[in-house]
Amino acid sequence: MFDTxxxxxxxxxxxxxxxxxxxVVSRNMAHADTPGYRPADLSPFHEVAAQSAGAMRATRPGHLGGAQTRLPEPEPRADVVTDPNGNAVSLEAEMLTAVEAKRAxxxxxxxxxxxxxxxxxxIGRR
Incomplete structure (x- = not known):
């Protein structure tokens, strides 16, 4: 009932x-010392919601061709500075992103x- x-x-x-x-943030933090690792992030929620807002969504398998609303895959960040070993994870930035995710x-x-x-x-219940 409530899913509609x-x-x-x-x-x-x-x-x-x-x-x-x-x-994704946890994975980035776990790879903070991995040489050559590039941190990833998801698109902001408002972009994900805007993509699926006008589209019809499936409420069960096989409904509307079975197309389910999916989150996009994490994409590597382009605006990061790399260390000499090629790692681009900033623990401070990842901690701030984790706080944003918790607030969301x-x-x-x-x-x-x-x-x-x-x-x-x-319905008159409390």
């Missing part, structure tokens, strides 16, 4: 994007909670 409401779908997409971005995930959960509270109040 756009607010729940958007909150789910936001949380998934934030979780995936956090995993918290925002998604807050949207979900608010929508659930509105649903509960509309």
């Amino acid at each position: 409401l756009n607010v729940f779908h958007t909150a789910q997409m936001m949380a998934t994007h934030a979780g995936t971005r956090h995993a 995930h918290d925002r998604a959960l807050s949207i979900y909670r608010s929508a659930m509270e509105i649903m509960r109040q509309s």
Whole structure:
């Protein structure tokens, strides 16, 4: 029932994007000493949402040809400075990106909670 409401779908997409971005940041931090490693990142959520906003989305396998909304693959960052060994990971930048991902995930959960509270109040439950 709730999966057909756009607010729940958007909150789910936001949380998934934030979780995936956090995993990418973790991978970048794990490779901080790997020679030649280039850090990656996801597209911002507003770009991902804009790409899928006008398109019809599948709600079950086989529906609309089975096209599911997917997050883009992480792409290497182009605006990084490399160390002498070719590694381009900045732990400080990755920590800031991790904080951004956590805030985005918290925002998604807050949207979900608010929508659930509105649903509960509309049917007379508390």
